[in-house]
Amino acid sequence: MPNGAEVPTEPTRRTFAKYGGTVALGGLLAGCAGGEAESNPAGGDGGETESAGSEPSDSDDSSADDAGDGSYTASISPVGEVTFESPPETVFTRLTHHADMAFALGRSDGITAMHAPDYYDGLWNQFVERLPGVSLDWSGLYSSWQPDKEKLYELDSDVHLADPAWITRQDAWGREDVDEIAERVSPWFGNSLSDRHQEPPEGWADGYQYYGLWAQFELVAEAFRERERYEALAAVREDLLATVDDGLPSESERPTAIMVAAADIEEIYAYTLSNPGFLTSHTRPLGPRDAFEGSVESGTVVDFETILEADPEVILYLGGFEPGTDMAGRRTAFEEDPVGSEVTAVKNGRIHPQGARYQGPVLNLFQLEMTAKQLYPDAFGEWPRYEEGPYPEIPEDERLFDRQRVADVINGNL
Template identity: 90%
Template structure:
């Protein structure tokens, strides 16, 4: 690994990625299911809320054959001489984007790789001919700059404005990595529309999940893959919109996560940001009525006071999570057992809030069935194993089309 002081300032083999004009660098992480680091938006029209002014997914090819450009906030415009193959990520919405664009084997780092490898593979199991292996990757929750030199990734699919929040990182550090290794090209503060630090605040743009996915696809020159997956999503959202009951007939719901049932975290269902990309389009009524912010610790008494019709349990698909035991903890507690969702056996598993496009499709289908079984088909009682095998006629999206897009069979 090159020492920072010994690293040449001359262009490396990754001169293929250069910043243009008003380039901004910096960024970081956010993302275990138990912590307050995930958010995801989608507007009433099925698009995810996030302004589209300023930097966008515009990309162009240099007529002289010197590459192409792509632009994303907060980095700005980046010139690529060739599509990136190896990809550094921090949060799983970016790792899922790389996976969806056929770069899963090229991912060099991600947050909690073994945990999310197990979780994502519960869903990938239902995609014919698709495989994923994130186990053993460098865990990038608090990345070391020298390790980024060692990994030598073609692109850092992470938000520099978040990375500079980390101890040991500042604007000079992210600029150095961009110049000497490869550029930053990601956006994470759109998760729940977090405020960037002052040095990044000017023009910082929020994107919806699929909005950002389109931008990333442009940077990877994978427009066809993006369009194939976006078409599946559009059809899924149209199905959802057509089947939703009137607002007054919708169930009340809450979303929770807990590594230990003694400490339960609650999360909002419809706030701006891509963390709610799978719940906002479904429009359930918030049982907390806005009184609980994301990441708030709640107890059985607080949940009973809200008395939700449905409880959505984050991380319920992770292989080490005892979903049956989580239900039992509610059922055997004198307070928890009185909650309507518990009485009616409507505690359902969820995957992760920092979802990318592939997980988002499964979570839209899953949550639609969990909230509205009469409209979209009943969700089977889940305790362990892969995502349930939904009969073909009751699926809300075509697994084969998704698999073909990931595998590049277009």
């Protein structure tokens, strides 16, 4: 902490947070090589809520109940039930699916930390550009990929919108550390291992539940007392998915596709399109055929020969919207390689940019629209060739969701 300040030994003003379920006070890139998350920032809706290693749970964690004194409760796995005295305003996040949730609920200005803030500020603003009257500024925030406990005291956030089970994977963190922060600063309220249904670390597996992206967003909205905002955005998504369902061609007529990411074209990482977890929440509903036919696990390094053997009809390029990415140069690298140039997607000019896999609800809407057009232009309208700049300006009659409605919800004009 600054100026050598000591960690407080007495509870702070937010010890009103009370935990049930898994946590009890006092008891206290998916990675490039398949590790815990995006080591390269270029980086899903799991569907039903379910417990780790079990069938889907019938429990409903989405209620936020009044306690009669102005306080209320909300619940999420692996934290359990949390009591809030008032809706959080300042928000610590680690991964961008949580930062996007806070943004969607009108708390963007209250975010105190996130992973790779300058990178994701640039990436998200490529999409926010198309939301009238909406602004976002994450630049210069504390980078929380490996958070420092004393820094969390200094930030003094109203809530830690992050998964405590994942935090304890960090070398400097144990169960007693996350419980200390929950007791003396503010509660944890987040779930990240739902990304690809990762195995919870020791001590957290019992009862750990996996959530789809929008199922988790609903729980977060309850914690922030923003049910109306959640329902409005969920309605936009439902309309978008209904449009997709109506237009999807039969399975046999769908293209084969792969998703890749590469900061250096010499090291290409492949990612799956339909496995469980919220990382595929924008591709799984669209049902493209996996060109690798399940032979390549997410985060596997592949070369041009492996890609040519799979011969996808569409290549989805993660991080292609990041302002520093030379999308034209990425295409050229494929086109000028004697092997890469033989891939069907390359021959037909179907290498398309993607945003991020750790998407929240706002980015998910754009990526569902974008990917639908990239995969099925005959059904949903042609995707314009993209090389740089913000998300393309799609003609209004070809948009798959209402930008103004989303902007109004974020700005609180319900």
